[in-house]
Amino acid sequence: MAIDRVITSDSRNEAEENFNVSLRPKQLCECIGQAKVIDKLKIAIEAAKKRNEPLEHILFYGPPGLGKTTLANVVANEMGANIRCTSGPALTKQGDLMGLLSNINTGDTLFIDEIHRLSTPVEEFLYPAMEEFRVDFTVDSGLHAKTINFPLKRFTLIGATTRAGLLSAPLRSRFGMLYHLEFYNTADLTLILKRSAKLLQLNCDEGTLNLIATRSRGTPRIANRLLKRVRDYAQVKGQGKLTTAIVESSLKMEQIDGLGLDELDRSFLRALAGVYEGGPAGIEAIAATLGEERDTLEDVVEPYLLQLGFVRRTKRGREITKQACEHLGLKYSKKPAADDEPELFDSGQQ
Numbered sequence: 419m420a421i422d423r424v425i426t427s428d429s430r431n432e433a434e435e436n437f438n439v440s441l442r443p444k445q446l447c448e449c450i451g452q453a454k455v456i457d458k459l460k461i462a463i464e465a466a467k468k469r470n471e472p473l474e475h476i477l478f479y480g481p482p483g484l485g486k487t488t489l490a491n492v493v494a495n496e497m498g499a500n501i502r503c504t505s506g507p508a509l510t511k512q513g514d515l516m517g518l519l520s521n522i523n524t525g526d527t528l529f530i531d532e533i534h535r536l537s538t539p540v541e542e543f544l545y546p547a548m549e550e551f552r553v554d555f556t557v558d559s560g561l562h563a564k565t566i567n568f569p570l571k572r573f574t575l576i577g578a579t580t581r582a583g584l585l586s587a588p589l590r591s592r593f594g595m596l597y598h599l600e601f602y603n604t605a606d607l608t609l610i611l612k613r614s615a616k617l618l619q620l621n622c623d624e625g626t627l628n629l630i631a632t633r634s635r636g637t638p639r640i641a642n643r644l645l646k647r648v649r650d651y652a653q654v655k656g657q658g659k660l661t662t663a664i665v666e667s668s669l670k671m672e673q674i675d676g677l678g679l680d681e682l683d684r685s686f687l688r689a690l691a692g693v694y695e696g697g698p699a700g701i702e703a704i705a706a707t708l709g710e711e712r713d714t715l716e717d718v719v720e721p722y723l724l725q726l727g728f729v730r731r732t733k734r735g736r737e738i739t740k741q742a743c744e745h746l747g748l749k750y751s752k753k754p755a756a757d758d759e760p761e762l763f764d765s766g767q768q
Contacts, residue, residue, distance in 0.1 A: 441614045441642055442488045444495050450613070451606035451638070452485065455597045459489070462595060463496050472525045473497060474594025475548055475575040477533075479582035481721045483639030484599040486578035487531060493576065494527040501527040506535030512543045516568075519547055524571040533577035534584040541589055548575055548592045580717050601636030601725060604628065610638050614645055615660075622660040629665050633678040635722045640678075647672055677726065677745065682710070684746060686719050687728060690738045691748045698735030 443449050446463075449456055466473045476493065478486040487503075494501035502518055509515050509530070522528060530536070536544070547553050551570040577593065579585060590596070602610070611627040630648060634641035651668035652660050673681045689707045690697050701720075705712045720736075723729040728742035743750035 441617055443492060446492055446496055448613075449485075449489070449492060450609045451602045452489075452599055455489070455599065458595070458597065459493060459496075463493065466497070472499070472572050473574045475577070475592060476595045476597070477577045477579070477582075477585075477590070477593040478597050478599060479579045480599035481601070481637070482580050482717060483637040484601070485638060486599060487529070489597075489599075490527070490529045490576040490578065493574075494529075497525065497527070497574075499525045499527050499574070501529055503529045503531070505531040506533050509536060509540045511537075512540055515540055515543060515547075516553065519553065519570055519573075520568070522571055522573045525573070526571075527574045527576055529576045529578070531578045532580070533589075534579045534581050536589075541586065544575075545588065545592065601722075602638060603636070604631045607631035607634050607636070607638065607641050611641055611645055614642050618645075618649065620645075620649060620660060621658065623662060626660045626662055626665050629662065630669075633669060633674050633676070635678045636725070644669070644672075644674070678722070679745075682708070683719055683723060686715065686723070687738060687742050687746055688748070690729070690736060691743060691746070691750075696751055697730075697737035698732050699737075700735045704736065 446456055446460055462473060473493065476490075478489055480486065490503075491501060500523065502522065504518060518528060543553060547570055551572050553568050553570065554565050575593075582590075582598075608628045608631040611631055615622055615627060626648075627645075630644050631641060634644055648660060648665050648668045651671070652658055652664045655667065656664045675684075685708055686704065689704055690699055693699075693707055694703070701712055701715060705715055708715075720729060720731075723742070724731065726741070728739055728745070730737040730739060738750075740750045742748075
């Protein structure tokens with residue numbers, strides 16, 4: 419049975435997504451963190467405005483919840499352009515994409531989330547649209563089939579993906595700007611929470627927002643979600659004010675520890691330490707043990723555990739580290755050196 423978790427970067431929950439939309443910045447000057455990416459975007463946008471032409475195509479990639487969709491909307495706002503949003507899985511056939519492209523005006527932005535999940539026919543249909551701003555669209559079929567060369571107005575495609583490695587080389591090479599979004603530090607997350615608390619008109623004691631930030635896994639979306647959970651707890655169990663005691667009690671109820679690990683993270687580590695004796699273990703095997711999807715573990719759980727140094731990825735599978743065992747109070751047993759030799763001196767044999 420899948421483990422319920424409060425810490426997730428999935429944006430499919432409509433209520434949560436509406437909450438996040440209301441807190442999203444609208445202009446670059448409102449964005450906090452990702453300083454290198456913001457600086458590059460400012461230069462590109464200013465240069466495009468001076469030339470009076472649309473931006474080159476942009477690709478944002480990185481773990482979920484770091485602001486790829488937010489930045490796409492911010493870029494469109496800065497350019498004074500309309501934005502049309504869709505996702506890779508939603509574009510199942512060429513006609514789906516044609517419907518969007520034919521309604522785009524000069525300078526508009528087309529945002530495709532999870533662009534690595536485009537089907538091959540749709541992806542190949544997109545190539546001439548990105549390069550030459552035209553498409554060859556086939557109507558009818560069989561003997562009556564004919565191809566229409568359809569010119570498009572110059573637009574900016576912004577793609578977002580959590581799995582940049584799954585992008586094909588031809589698609590990746592057609593983006594003029596590629597930006598990797600990194601996890602946020604605690605200071606930046608605290609500033610983001612201060613802005614969110616102000617928008618939500620929350621009364622907070624000193625240090626409470628920093629406490630939430632330290633447990634937000636370096637992810638703004640998670641930080642804002644935890645803020646909402648704490649706000650609800652404060653309104654029901656307290657006087658509506660965020661105090662240290664209220665925050666601690668709320669996060670404890672949500673089973674989030676001092677490092678931001680939740681029950682799914684701890685279950686992942688316990689399975690690796692107990693069932694698989696510290697590893698190495700394949701991700702498919704761990705997913706089957708936990709009753710979770712492989713993609714959930716790879717996209718949501720593992721990135722933060724790797725960042726903490728709690729898990730190692732090897733060619734033979736995942737291994738738990740001594741730091742993780744110490745954090746969970748588990749016994750750490752180092753594998754014999756001989757077991758490590760195939761990994762350290764792999765000759766390429768499978």
